[in-house]
Amino acid sequence: MQDSPFISDVPAESAIQAWRRACLSHGCAERTDTVTVALADAVGRVTAEPVWANRSSPVGDVAAMDGIAVRARDTHGASETTPLWLAPGSYEVVDTGDPMPEQRDAVIMREHVHYVASGSGESAEILAAVPPYHNVRSIGEDVSAGELLLPEGHRLRPVDVAAAAAAGATELTVRRTPRVAVIPTGDEIVPIGSPPRQDEIVDTNSLMLAAQAREAGCEAWTTAVQPDDTGRIGAAVRDASATADLVIVIAGSSAGRDDYTARVISEQGTLAVHGVAVRPGHPVVLGAVDAAPVIGVPGYPVSAALTFDIFAAPMLAELEGAAPPHRPETRARLARKLPSVVGMDDWVRVRLGSVGGTVVATPLPRGAGVLTSLVRADGLLFVPAAVEGHHPGEEVSVQLLRRYPEIERTIVAIGSHDLVLDLAANALRSSDPTLTLASSNVGSLGGLVALRDGLCHIAGSHLLHPSTGEYTLPYLDEMMPDRELAVVRLVHRDQGLLVPPGNPHGITGLHDLVERDLSYVNRQRGAGTRMLLDHELHCREIDPQRISGYAREEPTHLAVAAAVSAGRADCGLGILAAARAFGLDFVPVAQEPYDLVLDANTLDDPLLAPLWELLDSPAFQASIRELGGYDTEETGRVVHRSGRARPAT
Amino acid sequence: MQDSPFISDVPAESAIQAWRRACLSHGCAERTDTVTVALADAVGRVTAEPVWANRSSPVGDVAAMDGIAVRARDTHGASETTPLWLAPGSYEVVDTGDPMPEQRDAVIMREHVHYVASGSGESAEILAAVPPYHNVRSIGEDVSAGELLLPEGHRLRPVDVAAAAAAGATELTVRRTPRVAVIPTGDEIVPIGSPPRQDEIVDTNSLMLAAQAREAGCEAWTTAVQPDDTGRIGAAVRDASATADLVIVIAGSSAGRDDYTARVISEQGTLAVHGVAVRPGHPVVLGAVDAAPVIGVPGYPVSAALTFDIFAAPMLAELEGAAPPHRPETRARLARKLPSVVGMDDWVRVRLGSVGGTVVATPLPRGAGVLTSLVRADGLLFVPAAVEGHHPGEEVSVQLLRRYPEIERTIVAIGSHDLVLDLAANALRSSDPTLTLASSNVGSLGGLVALRDGLCHIAGSHLLHPSTGEYTLPYLDEMMPDRELAVVRLVHRDQGLLVPPGNPHGITGLHDLVERDLSYVNRQRGAGTRMLLDHELHCREIDPQRISGYAREEPTHLAVAAAVSAGRADCGLGILAAARAFGLDFVPVAQEPYDLVLDANTLDDPLLAPLWELLDSPAFQASIRELGGYDTEETGRVVHRSGRARPAT
Structure with missing residues (x-):
């Protein structure tokens, strides 16, 4: 070509x-050169030639116990009832690892020996006979000279270089x-x-x-x-x-x-x-x-x-003569439908979490420009060219990017985005390095759907029910009437219009959107903030289609703030913390509760205990209030639980 | 205490x-100090504080495709039947990644645009309407300023530092x-x-x-x-x-x-x-x-x-504020009974291999001095204090010390020890870094038992049948009468007495063992060499019990040679290659065939193909002969296969 x-x-x-053929025809090396390095520098490198033991270990027969070295045949007949006395000179005291003295072929543990004064010193009283080589480590027990210790093409670990040293090596020949x-x-x-x-x-x-x-x-x-x-x-x-x-x-x-x-x-x-x-x-x-x-x-x-x-x-592993890299895999249930183009291998980043005893894989954004999809991924799902995607709930094999126990110690939060969740994720990890709070931002409704389908531990929601004016609870009755659920208040928070610094358009409220033909940046369908906007527009009898930019959807408060900050829109509805992050001004519209919804029986799940403890902590509540626009009066309170109040803690 | x-x-x-309490009371640090390092130096380190994005990525709206930037509302109504022409000045040509020009909110792929000469330049003909933000990457699509990118306590990977750089970081605060x-x-x-x-x-x-x-x-x-x-x-x-x-x-x-x-x-x-x-x-x-x-x-x-x-x-992971190390695990069937003391956690080193579709774990020597048991281990079997060992065949969980695909690419050889197997192990690895030949030395009989029990791919055997004078085959009929087996000749080899250099006792044959009261070092029961000794003694009417050292058993030829070399015995029966490895002299006693026994249907197993190819190679046969004491005339030949000859290759 x-x-x-x-x-x-x-x-x-x-x-x-x-590629390999082209490289060979160009005279590219199949392996890098060999270099000889000191043992300590050889760890992590790949052997370029076999390592044969050139010394036995142990180098001679040695005592395997502290005790006395004897000639086994001298102990014949000894027993508890017929003890034997070994005269001074017919035994030697030895410590573990000592070379066996000449003419001695067994060791009796010191606990089994009594010394008895005799003419020329102490005699040793023994109460049991021992066979030859009892409690003796034979020469070469670990490795014999001439034995293959390591083959060529072996990536050296600490234990390998130690064994090579024991077998007489002082340096090793490895691939450059x-x-x-x-x-x-x-x-x-x-x-x-x-x-x-x-x-x-x-x-x-x-x-x-x-x-x-x-x-x-x-x-x-x-x-x-x-x-x-x-x-x-x-x-x-x-x-x-x-x-x-x-x-x-x-x-x-x-x-x-x-x-x-x-x-x-x-x-x-x-x-x-x-x-x-x-x-x-x-x-x-x-x-x-x-x-x-x-x-x-x-x-x-x-x-x-x-x-x-x-x-x-x-290719790099092959140059070193080593096996290619490999990631451990786990089986997981796919959270949602995953289409894939036939004829193309597809590498899909997924989040993993263990929910109700099942590992669940949730695909992350697939854009090649979204590097955070790889940062946040717990695994890679490989969909080969011949496979036309997967059905929701299908069991798939996922290459792990994090270690499995960390998957099991991950609190999976799916739903609306709030900066308090970021704050909590960091605080939890800081106090326990094995604990992760992973939140996926799909909007309040998406979170409740995920909870219904068993895909998450908690769903973050601030979903206004237009006909009742209540938040979240009416949706639970509609969507999961038979489930015993609990609702934990995270915060009350201010929602308002994020506007450029100094509010150059002098925006005072939602009515300005149509009256002054301002460009707006919206949240996605199913987001609580979108529901709030629609509700407020409805109350004001404003037709959404008259709003320029109503169709432009962003997935988070911060993304809305970013769009306003970049001048791509005149305003968007969001939280005060997002405005502050981008140095924007804020025109309050409403205050709303933001809640965590979960199965009532997982309230006592040990995995979640650190989260409840954190929410109750005054220091953490203070750090929430510092973000601005938050009220923590009810933070951590179980505001709903199948009619029962939360037990006092 | x-x-x-x-x-x-x-x-x-x-x-x-x-330990933790003692450390705390001594004022030991719970975490190491924090240090701020350049991004490139941060890989592998653990974050000491959260990483918040301080810049959005992309920094503004950018084209996601090569094409023309347009105002979406200008495209309303365009279709294949009713094309629209955009006048020069109402669109701009953009490449992927280019910032979106002012007043433009969508991109039409260049493949879908035709240019038509018009008065003031070229008009763009478009055949489809596009919605706002079509083919546009929004500001913050990857990450928005103010978002939590990484929590504290996260071990940084290459992708993490790249994402941090994209979000505006130039250095990171990590644990020392x-x-x-x-x-x-x-x-x-x-x-x-x-x-x-x-x-x-x-x-x-x-x-x-x-x-x-x-x-x-x-x-x-x-x-x-x-x-x-x-x-x-x-x-x-x-x-x-x-x-x-x-x-x-x-x-x-x-x-x-x-x-x-x-x-x-x-x-x-x-x-x-x-x-x-x-x-x-x-x-x-x-x-x-x-x-x-x-x-x-x-x-x-x-x-x-x-x-x-x-x-x-x-403890070291905790000092860095990171999760403790973890090894992936696999399920495996235990090859033999594994006793364990109640009240003591037991860490047992095991070899692993996939035989007949089942991962089999074979315990290695348990002595704390046998470092090679750790070098050769494919996994660690943890037997908690409360568990009194395991039954043979029981399914257990094993922590992997090698990567799983390498376990599946391991030829498991159990049986008699021969240096040619070491030579083959190295040659196979050298030609294919993913391939391992793992041989466990348990003697010929032990190998045949392992083959019978489905624990290995091949059993190395040179087991003399005293009543027929035949090697190995009679045992197959006795032990596995219903199995279709194949026997591949590895070598013929010389067995003889290994004696110190210069043969100081002037040993000429086995009769000297009793006639001159020499000390002997034996092989274990079930070893082919032990059978050979017993047979030869029987032919000479020598009572084994008269031989000094008959009870001292070593597991390999090299261990016997090591004992003779160290002066712990005057002689022992073994192969010439072992004598050469220790610079010993050799008094020939017999020539014997050494064979590889396997299930006939695994002769064509792709895993074993490289072994057969190797045995057929003249270069490899020459390297066998160089060891000394080997005849390769029949090396690689199928000498027995349920009555059928091996198909010509």
Whole structure:
């Protein structure tokens, strides 16, 4: 494949094979060189040759107990009723690990020996006969000289180097650490440190990819950002290929940008693959320049990270002669329908939580630009090209990104977004490193649906019921009439219009939205704030369709604040804390309760106990009030529980 | 608990609590200090404070596709049948990632746009209407300013620091890496490098423990070896406690040696625990000196390694405010009965292999001095104090020490030991880093029993049938009459008496054993070499009981050679390769076939294919012959298969 502008959909396995062939034909090394290093420096490295024991351990027969060394045949006939006395000189006192004296072949524990004064010293009284080699560690019990201790291709652990030392090694021959060069490209890419202009993107990918390479046991460095100039990029690749075992070129996020990488590889060496049947990661570029493999990773950060995992990490392991990386897996029940395009491998980030004894996997946003979807992911769900997605409730296998016990110690909150949940998540983790509060923001209604379907422990809700004017409770009766539920008050909070600093449009209330044709940024359908808006508009007899921007939906208060802050809208309904986070002004509209809904029988779940304790803490309540716009009078109170009051605590 | 010479059996959990209390009362820090580091240096560290986004990402609305930026309302009504033309100036060409121009709120993909020359430039023909924010990434889509990105107590991964950078961070506040001092003690301990005398032990534990600490993310150093002198050890501990967050004192292997550590801690600080109900690891010492926790680990290397895992590693994680380490687990069927003392936690090293679709766990030697049991272990089976062992065949949960796919790519060989298996294990791994040949040496008969019970893929056997003079085959008929088995010839090999260099006793054959009262070292019951000896003795009408040392059993040829080499026996029966490994002389006694026995239907198992290929390779056969004493004429040949010959390959 030479210089084709066409991005293909090569299946991942074929792409890897094509890349390997291109590398071999370019004379790329199959393994890095061998180096001989001191034992302490060998940990984490991969053996380049077998380690044969050149000394036995123990080096001779040694006592396995504290006691006396004897000749077994001298003890024949000894018993409790017919004790034997060993004369001085026919036994020696030994400690564990002492070499066995000449002519001695067994040890009697010191607890079983009594000393009796005799003419020339002390005789040892023994009450039991012992067979030869009783309580003796034989020479070579651990390892015998000449034995294979470790094969070639073994990644050394602390215990391995210790065993090698015991078997006489003082240094080991291992593979040289692979070297990885990372080349960021793109006119709009700026280094980390300076705040980006609107048309600039901070170079987070180099940081991430170099760290991924180091995590894979490699030496890694990053070059300066190269402009969108094939000559400059080509020179950087050639330069890197002289010393690196793998060259990573990062395209900008423009879809056409990877064409530069493909063209450069094609001009300077061999282009093996441009485009794979993998999402995210589709426009990856694979090839070789001089004697170095080159990979062009897409600029979208999720694509960049996964592309490293799928293509670069196995190649780097192979260079060291080691088995490729592997993540443990768990079975999980899928929270909702997951469509997937046939013909494309799909790597879906999921949150995991153990709810009611079942591990539940909730897909996270699938956009390749949403790096936080990878930060927040507990696992990766791989949907192979041949599979057309999954049904809700289907059992799937998920690669773990967190350790399993942490999944089990995760409080899963799904529902409306409130900053107090962030505050609580941090406070809980701070007091117990094994505890996680993971909240997914899908709006109040979405949270209640998730609770109904057994997908979460708690649902955050501030859902106004228009006909009754009550919050949340009427929905519980409608949606889960047969469930015994509890409702814990989190806070009362102010909702209002977030407006630019100084309130330049002089907004005083919702009526201004239509009267003055202001642009609005809305929350999604099912969000409590959306319900509140609709209710308030209804009371004021304002037709929502007359509001410019009513159709623009954002998933959180902060996203609404961000839109107003960026000048993309004149105002949006949200909480005071969100306004403060962005330095916006706030025009109050209403106060509302924000509650946590849960199964009544999980109120006493030990997993949730630290959360209730936290909500009762005056210090935590004070930190809530500091956010602004919150009332903590009823924080932590069970305001509803199938008609019963919460037991006093 | 102060200065008690008595070693108790404190349950592990109580011991940890007592240690924690002692540390708190000594003013030991609950967490290490905080330090602020650059993003690239933060990977692997633990956050000491929450990371809040202080910038949104993207920083403004940006195009999510290459195409033209438009005002959505301008596209109303466009369709394939009623195309619309956007005049120059009412749209802008944008690339993915470009900021949205003022007054534009949607992007139409370039594939869906046709340009038509018009008076003032080019008009864009569009064939479909788009809603607002179509193909636009909103400000904060990834993360909004003010959002909690990472909680305190989070161990940072590459993706986390990249997301932090995107959200405006340039450095992060993390916990200082815990510092660990390792103090080796004992008059008999010598540093790695010089060959130990018979009464010396190489200090492999310091190397291992410091490496374990580094693997746990700590800074670690090792002091000089301290003699058995409480004053010297005390000074070393105080000195270390001034800078270290954890002090590890390694006792010599003598059972009484840990008393020094206990006494030192008691004298210099607080002794919290001396002796825990854990095997191996029983005599562990826990306490605090000045403001540092101190642990005294036993000198036996398996005890030292596991003690670090059980007591030190969770304490170090807690100092960093992180969750304790965790190993993935697998279910496995226990290969044989596993007794365990009630009242003691038991950590049993096991080999794992997937045989016939079932993961089988075979316990390894349980001696605390057998470090290779930990090197060779694929997993740890934890038998809690309350459990009195397990029955054979019972399903148990095993903590994995190797990655699961490597377990599935392991050829399990159980049976007689031969160096050719070591050679093959290395050659297979060298050609395929994911492939392991794991051989357990239990003698030929033990191997056939394991094959019968479904515990291995292949059984190595050279088992002489005394009444027929045939090898191995008669046993298959007796033991597994209904199984369709195949027998693959590994080698023919010479068996003979291993004698010291120069054959000082002038041994010429087995008759010398009794005629000259030589001391002998034997192989265990069920070993093919033991059967051969018994057969040869029977032919010569020699009574085994007349042989001095007949009762001393060693498990491998190399262990026999080691015993002869160390002067603990005058001779033993074994293979020439073992004699060569120890520089011994060899007096031939017999030639015998050594075969691999397996289920006939696993001959075609893809897992085993590389082994058959290897055995057929002339280069590998040559490397076998180089060992000496081997004939490879029939190597790789199927010599028996339910009456059928092996298909030609």
